[in-house]
Each structure stands twice: as C-alpha cells, then as structure tokens.
Amino acid sequence: MSKPIKNIIFDLGGVFLNIDFQLTNKAFIDLGVNGFNEMFTQHFSNPLFELLETGKINEEEFYKAFRQESKTTLTNAQIKTAWNALLLDFPAERIDWLQQISKKYRIFLFSNTNQIHYDCFIEKFKKQYPGVDFDRLFIKAYYSQNLGLRKPYPASFQAILDEQELEARETLFIDDTIKNVEAAQALGLQTIHLAHPLTVLDLSL
Structure with missing residues (x-):
C-alpha cells in the first residue's frame, strides 16, 4: 500500500515548459x-x-x-x-496550477538541462510573468548542470532525497520521459509518467 504523498518532484520540459x-x-x-x-x-x-x-x-x-x-x-x-529553438512557452494555466499545488505539498523541480537553456527559458519566463521568480515557485529547483548529476542515474534522485531529507515512499516524481520515471520507481518513489497529450491539469492530486 502506497504511503500518502507529502512531496512532489517535478520535471520541467514537457511538464511546465512546452518543448519541441x-x-x-x-x-x-x-x-x-x-x-x-x-x-x-x-x-x-x-x-x-x-x-x-x-x-x-x-x-x-x-x-x-x-x-x-x-x-x-x-x-x-x-x-x-x-x-x-526547442524551448517554447510556459502555459499560464500550468503555472497557476503549480501555485495551487504548492499549498498542498512540498514541491521541488528536477530538470536535465544546461546553463545555455536555463538562461533562455528563465528569460522567457520573466517576460511572461514579470516580477515572478520561477525557481522560487519550488522549495528548491534542481538543475543537472548545478547538481553535477542527471536523470536517469539513481545517484541524482538520491542526492535530492538526502539533501531534503525526503522519504522516497512519500515522494511523487512526475516526468514525461519513461526511463526517468522507471529510475525513480526503482528507488521507491511513487511516479507518474506524464505522456503526451497528458498535462499536469489532467492529474488528480
């Protein structure tokens, strides 16, 4: 039997940020x-x-x-x-949804990205949402280039669980890439594979 979810770790691309x-x-x-x-x-x-x-x-x-x-x-x-070029927009309804979900759970971000992409999508976010700090929508936003680890390597998930003192069984991981979901599952996290065309708005949390 699954334990109640207390924490959620979200992927970024394909979850909050549209990419192609x-x-x-x-x-x-x-x-x-x-x-x-x-x-x-x-x-x-x-x-x-x-x-x-x-x-x-x-x-x-x-x-x-x-x-x-x-x-x-x-x-x-x-x-x-x-x-x-692959970096598109942040749909407003998903950001609104995120702000609401943050009132119910401890939320984190974990993205495989790089400094070039980070600088670009943060600039896009600032233009869409003036005065809002994207990273501060989460307790902590983890980016692979800063963590020095990327998905789907188990050590990347473990580093976040350890730093935040999260129990895997109480933590939900949401990603649009199946191999990342499978890796998190193997560590005991609860998971959701957010396969296209599903979006976070389709989730019951």
Whole structure:
C-alpha cells in the first residue's frame, strides 16, 4: 500500500515548459548539420551533451566541441540560437496550477538541462510573468548542470532525497520521459509518467 504523498518532484520540459525537439533538429539541419537527431533526442544524448548537462564543460567549450563533432564552422551565436529553438512557452494555466499545488505539498523541480537553456527559458519566463521568480515557485529547483548529476542515474534522485531529507515512499516524481520515471520507481518513489497529450491539469492530486 502506497504511503500518502507529502512531496512532489517535478520535471520541467514537457511538464511546465512546452518543448519541441524537432525545432532544434530543424534549426541545425538548416545550418547544414546533418544527423543532429542522432546526436541528441529526448531519450538519448551524445556524451558531449551529457558533459554540458552535468556542468563538466562550460558554454564556450560546448560550442568548440560542437563544431568539432559536427564538422562545421558555425558561430557561437548560430549554435546557441538553434540549440535554444526547442524551448517554447510556459502555459499560464500550468503555472497557476503549480501555485495551487504548492499549498498542498512540498514541491521541488528536477530538470536535465544546461546553463545555455536555463538562461533562455528563465528569460522567457520573466517576460511572461514579470516580477515572478520561477525557481522560487519550488522549495528548491534542481538543475543537472548545478547538481553535477542527471536523470536517469539513481545517484541524482538520491542526492535530492538526502539533501531534503525526503522519504522516497512519500515522494511523487512526475516526468514525461519513461526511463526517468522507471529510475525513480526503482528507488521507491511513487511516479507518474506524464505522456503526451497528458498535462499536469489532467492529474488528480
């Protein structure tokens, strides 16, 4: 029998932030980068992207390595623009829902992301919601590049549980990527796979 939920750890992309990987794929194809979708998808990332997402390389190092991997001479700005193309908007009804749910549970965010994407989506959020600090909507927002760990590695979930002194059985994890959900489940967390077209608005919490 499941224990009552006290805590919720949310994913970001596909949960609160609309994303479309194909837009980044198309942007790179338009720049002459063929096979980008073999390098990076929602379910797989080339070691280069993993290094970026765990903060092992910085923005400049990423651009340089990307040029080498893709055998192109793209500028930093061209790579950044295409790389950020997948980041869309934060639907207002989901942010309203989040603010309501935070009154019932201790809520956290855990996103596989990188500093380039973070700077971009935080700027988008500020434009949509002037005066609102996105990260402060949560008790703590965990980003892989700061944590130094990413999903689906068990150590990433364990680090959050340990730091916040959360009991796995009392904690719900919500993500749109099945392998992340399965990893959390294996650690004893309660889980919801928020598969498209479901949104948080469809949840009964």
